[in-house]
Amino acid sequence: MRTLMFCFSLIVMAGTVSAAQITLDEDYMQTMEDRQKSLSNNIGVQNIAGANEDVKELEDMFGEVQEYYESKANAKNAVDWSKDSKDLAIAIEKYVAVKDFDNATISATTLAKTCKECHRAYKKDKEKK
Amino acid sequence: MDNNARREFLIKSGVGLGAAALSGFIPGAGFVSAASAAELVDPLAPKEPHFPAKVKTVIWLHMDGAPSTLDLFDYKPELQKLAGKPIPPSFLEGIKTSTQGGITKLFWSDKRTFKQYGESGAYFSDLLPNLSQHADKIAFIKSSVTVGATHDISILKLNTGDVNPGRPSLGAWVSYALGSANRDLPSYVVLYNDNKEPRAGSVNWSSGFLPAVYQGVAFRPGDSPILNLQAAGAWSSKEQNNSLDLLRRLNEKRGAAYPEDTELQARIRSYQLAERMQTSAPEAVDLSKESDATREAYGLNDEGTRSYGEVLLRARRLTERGVRFIQVVSGPALPDGDNRNWDAHNSLEKNHGSNAKLVDKPIAALLADLKDRGLLDTTLVVWASEFGRTPWGESGDGRDHNPWGYTQWIAGGGVKAGTTFGSTDEIGVQSQGKKVDTYDLHATVLQLLGLNHLKTTFLHDGRSERPTVVFGEVIKDLLA
Numbered sequence: 001m002r003t004l005m006f007c008f009s010l011i012v013m014a015g016t017v018s019a020a021q022i023t024l025d026e027d028y029m030q031t032m033e034d035r036q037k038s039l040s041n042n043i044g045v046q047n048i049a050g051a052n053e054d055v056k057e058l059e060d061m062f063g064e065v066q067e068y069y070e071s072k073a074n075a076k077n078a079v080d081w082s083k084d085s086k087d088l089a090i091a092i093e094k095y096v097a098v099k100d101f102d103n104a105t106i107s108a109t110t111l112a113k114t115c116k117e118c119h120r121a122y123k124k125d126k127e128k129k
Numbered sequence: 130m131d132n133n134a135r136r137e138f139l140i141k142s143g144v145g146l147g148a149a150a151l152s153g154f155i156p157g158a159g160f161v162s163a164a165s166a167a168e169l170v171d172p173l174a175p176k177e178p179h180f181p182a183k184v185k186t187v188i189w190l191h192m193d194g195a196p197s198t199l200d201l202f203d204y205k206p207e208l209q210k211l212a213g214k215p216i217p218p219s220f221l222e223g224i225k226t227s228t229q230g231g232i233t234k235l236f237w238s239d240k241r242t243f244k245q246y247g248e249s250g251a252y253f254s255d256l257l258p259n260l261s262q263h264a265d266k267i268a269f270i271k272s273s274v275t276v277g278a279t280h281d282i283s284i285l286k287l288n289t290g291d292v293n294p295g296r297p298s299l300g301a302w303v304s305y306a307l308g309s310a311n312r313d314l315p316s317y318v319v320l321y322n323d324n325k326e327p328r329a330g331s332v333n334w335s336s337g338f339l340p341a342v343y344q345g346v347a348f349r350p351g352d353s354p355i356l357n358l359q360a361a362g363a364w365s366s367k368e369q370n371n372s373l374d375l376l377r378r379l380n381e382k383r384g385a386a387y388p389e390d391t392e393l394q395a396r397i398r399s400y401q402l403a404e405r406m407q408t409s410a411p412e413a414v415d416l417s418k419e420s421d422a423t424r425e426a427y428g429l430n431d432e433g434t435r436s437y438g439e440v441l442l443r444a445r446r447l448t449e450r451g452v453r454f455i456q457v458v459s460g461p462a463l464p465d466g467d468n469r470n471w472d473a474h475n476s477l478e479k480n481h482g483s484n485a486k487l488v489d490k491p492i493a494a495l496l497a498d499l500k501d502r503g504l505l506d507t508t509l510v511v512w513a514s515e516f517g518r519t520p521w522g523e524s525g526d527g528r529d530h531n532p533w534g535y536t537q538w539i540a541g542g543g544v545k546a547g548t549t550f551g552s553t554d555e556i557g558v559q560s561q562g563k564k565v566d567t568y569d570l571h572a573t574v575l576q577l578l579g580l581n582h583l584k585t586t587f588l589h590d591g592r593s594e595r596p597t598v599v600f601g602e603v604i605k606d607l608l609a
Binding site: 036037040041043044045102105106108109110112113116120121 | 566586588591592597601602
């Protein structure tokens with residue numbers, strides 16, 4: 001999980017685009033990561049209430065991320081990834097509702113992978129030897 | 130409150146941290162409660178996988194230092210054509226190239242040649258004349274990616290799935306999920322051919338938050354792989370037996386008074402394993418009875434291959450004896466020699482000439498030997514590295530680190546042999562299409578062992594942890 005933390009923490013985005021829009025700063029991404037970790041865990045231990053709380057929060061946040069990137073030039077990939085992520089969150093909510101934790105886990109894994117794809121393209125690296 | 134009452138209270142109330150840490154999912158048995166986990170007195174008892182396994186043993190070959198797979202498997206005629214020119218910017222889109230060497234001109238050694246081998250027509254370079262003869266046993270993963278471009282961090286990720294210490298290595302997860310198939314040997318063994326432990330050390334075979342019993346046991350190279358295996362000095366076997374017998378009776382007496390004390394149970398078992406290993410381990414790692422032909426095949430008669438050949442021959446012997454996971458880390462051909470690993474920031478020809486020679490013949494011999502003994506169908510051989518190397522040069526005749534696209538391969542039971550999954554771009558900078566991260570490789574290895582990576586879980590600090598963290602996808606195209 002610290003990989004995700006590391007990746008999220010490295011994402012430094014431009015400032016607020018408009019009053020209605022979010023700021024994709026470290027705090028925001030950290031909150032998303034915490035929610036995602038919590039979701040993965042709650043699915044794992046089959047905590048329906050906890051998973052529902054997490055997934056609803058993530059649906060909202062991915063919607064905000066999508067809106068943020070729609071306002072940017074040359075960020076079509078990010079728009080697509082955030083939309084895919086929101087769709088996955090919605091699918092997870094449906095799986096959890098019918099106690100299909102296997103498919104919820106698979107979707108949560110795909111969600112994590114989608115985050116990683118986006119970070120590969122949009123994070124700012126601080127790699128060193 | 131006496132010991133028994135206190136433990137009973139903690140277990141029943143469900144707040145005993147140790148008990149909670151011990152609880153988890155047991156393959157084939159589902160979740161076990163904290164109380165019943167505390168009663169598990171034999172953590173290495175064989176456990177059923179989630180579904181029928183294709184392989185019993187994994188031999189995990191880590192090429193330390195990161196070879197240039199562009200100079201071994203991933204033939205790039207376009208790179209050869211563009212050598213000496215600046216890299217076209219389009220190849221760098223979407224990646225952050227912040228490695229130390231910067232981006233210089235594309236590099237191609239004028240000594241490099243590639244040929245196709247086997248019915249599969251897989252490409253191998255002139256550096257691998259022996260391994261190339263086994264082209265049709267191998268499934269290549271040519272779209273490997275990872276995180277980071279620093280050796281220690283990416284090695285940790287290769288082995289544990291995370292870039293920070295603290296998570297269990299893949300071998301520890303396998304040991305936890307399947308238990309031991311041979312109670313006289315460790316279920317997870319680490320082999321290396323250097324005269325010191327591999328870089329970053331035991332964190333790469335750690336059990337992390339799993340119980341310590343699942344960690345890897347490192348065998349040193351040379352004639353005495355396990356320290357202190359022989360009874361000390363003038364101590365006769367009778368004296369040792371008497372001493373151990375007394376110790377056992379005292380521990381059992383104590384254990385009868387405190388049946389919930391799993392730490393004492395674990396200690397008794399570790400004494401018993403050590404005693405059994407005194408008999409079985411020397412024979413398991415003794416190469417003296419191997420035939421001359423086998424010794425020659427593994428390269429034991431050549432200084433350039435002997436050290437690595439010995440550890441791979443040892444790996445085969447451990448495979449025969451049911452060790453579940455054998456992690457082999459490559460080192461220098463000679464303890465005080467140059468080119469201590471594959472990290473060729475300069476003089477790639479000299480470096481890779483030495484390191485490729487070190488592993489080529491022994492790995493080819495291992496594949497042939499496993500096949501001849503009917504073991505290849507139940508063994509998985511994984512050829513892995515922390516990352517690859519760039520197509521652009523460094524220091525004139527070296528290559529820098531490349532986490533964006535490189536080749537790894539698997540061979541053995543359940544593997545779609547003679548195939549290639551994924552590719553890199555025309556000059557070998559980035560993976561194209563579906564990328565295979567370390568989590569995906571781990572998920573695929575576990576699948577071949579009969580384990581669903583999503584259901585191989587352990588409850589730690591209230592969290593449901595799994596080997597692939599929150600990632601991982603089985604690469605079904607690699608499976609037969």
